[in-house]
Amino acid sequence: MGAGLFSGVGTLLLPGLALLAQDWRLLQGLSALATGLLLLFWGYPALFPESPCWLLATGQLARARKILWHLSEASGVDPENGPEEESSLATELDILSAGSPQPQHHCILELRHTHVTWRNGLILGFSSLVGGGIRASFLRRLSPHEGVFYGPYFLVAALEMAATIFLLLTVDRWGRRLILLLGTLVVGLASLLLLAGAQYLPGWTVLSLSVLGLVASQAVSTLSSLFAAEIFPTVTRGAGLGLVLGAGFLGQAAAPLANMHGRRGFFLQHVVFASFAILALLCVLLLPESRGRGLPHSLQDADRLRRSPLLRGHPCQDHLPLLPPSHCRTQTQLV
Template sequence: VGAGLFSVLGTLLLPGLALLARDWRLLQGLSALVTGLLLLFWGSPALFPESPCWLLATGQPARARKILWHFAEPGGVDPEDGSEEESSLVTELDMLGAQSPRPQYHSVLELRHTRVAWRNGLILGFSSLICGGIRAGFLRNLAPSEPTFYWPYFLTAGLEAAAAVLLLLTGDRWGRRPVLLLGTLVLGLASLLLLAGTQYLPGWTMLSLSVLGLLASHAVSALSSLFAAEVFPTVIRGAGLGLVLGAGFLGQAAAPLADVHGRGGFFLHHVVFASFAVLALLCVLLLPESRGRRLPASLRDADCLRGSRARRRRPPPPPHRAG
């Protein structure tokens, strides 16, 4: 969530870069050049090492041991001469590496064999899709008479930053599912009120509801990505997170459909996504709470995440002594 603030910073810097470039071709070339510099870090394991958690989950203990030792060296820690727990970890990794097992890679298509994990991913992807598609209606209500560029652009960037800060303050305190439920509720209410009161509400009310809906959509979108990273198992976490993010971009791609038939197309677009927002509110209730839980490593672990945290069993009473 904190890393999303850098995306907001790039959004705010883009108009200044466009003002300096003055030509869209030069601007496109500069953007491609900066993005291409990231390819220099492709083969740099020192800066971007592979996840040891993923390596262990896919049966690659030798590579995981090498990266863990690389992490320990800068701190002056020698795991082989450490505590008893560290020594046992070293021994276990050496035994796993001596067996030289073959890596066991997994595909996101294996979710179809699960009972719960596929449902959690579908709900989070659905929430991300709605947030990407419903923003077009809120943005159009910000400037209904004369389309302006800078006002909705900077307002959207500011609301995205505000949503990130809001999640940083509430995500760990209240939990993922309550915050996602609250954000989806606000999103649905704002869209329904705008849909029902377009001809009756004053302008300042329309503006306030649009701003509130945009804030909720950014918060739900970011939290859906965070939620997906915590409910998908380690073996397919990257692919699952990519599907949820892709669903959000797919929703954004549906925004131009609102202008196909003028006002009628926009009304239909708003009705569809407002209905989806209400449906998503019911689906969020089926999600588990991931705060304070261990990240699932395998598909079986992801299937054990239920709608609510399992209650702790009380210890059995002590046996009565005879006589």
């Protein structure tokens, strides 16, 4: 969510940077320089270390132990002589590292052997595709006249930040699935109303529906990514999240198709994505609720995230083990 806010701020600052640069080559060079600074995170692992959770889940115990010890020392905690829970973790890591286990890397294609996780990922990728693709339809209604640029540009950037703030205030209170369902419902209703009555509705109504649709579509895209990070297991979380984000960018890439064959292309694209929004609304009902549940570490843990009642008072508190079950069994055998 914080990264989304920074992205919105960068979008708002881009016209000012372009005004200062006065040349697109200089602007491109400044953007490349700012992006190149991110290479520092690769060159200095201490600034951005690898995830210990992922290292433990994939069996890279020595690297995980090194990072955990570094974090403990930086926090002023001695894991060897600390509290009982920390000492037991240190002992378990020492025992498991003694056998020099081989890392167990996983591929995203292993999801096809799961019963539930592949379906959850497919639904979230589809919702991200719809959220990214239907945005062009609302934007077209927002700026019907050619030559109007800066107003819609700043408005869209501000609406993206508004959608992120809305998610910050709601998803931890009412749950991910309910808010995703609400966002998909708003997208579908707004698109159908614009599709059926844009010629008969007053201008302020069309503008309001377009603004509401833009906020909802941005919320659906962002929440699909957050949801995917909590649905996919640790061993394949990065690849699964990348697929969901890629589906959203694929939907955005379909925006130029609206300009093909004049108004016919725009109408056809609007019809297709409005239909997709209704279908996504039904698919979201099949998702589990991840609020208040521990992150799944293995494919088996992710398959246990099954669909639960839509409205429930208190989320289920699942405290999944940090180490995979196979490691726990190995420790038992060693002891």
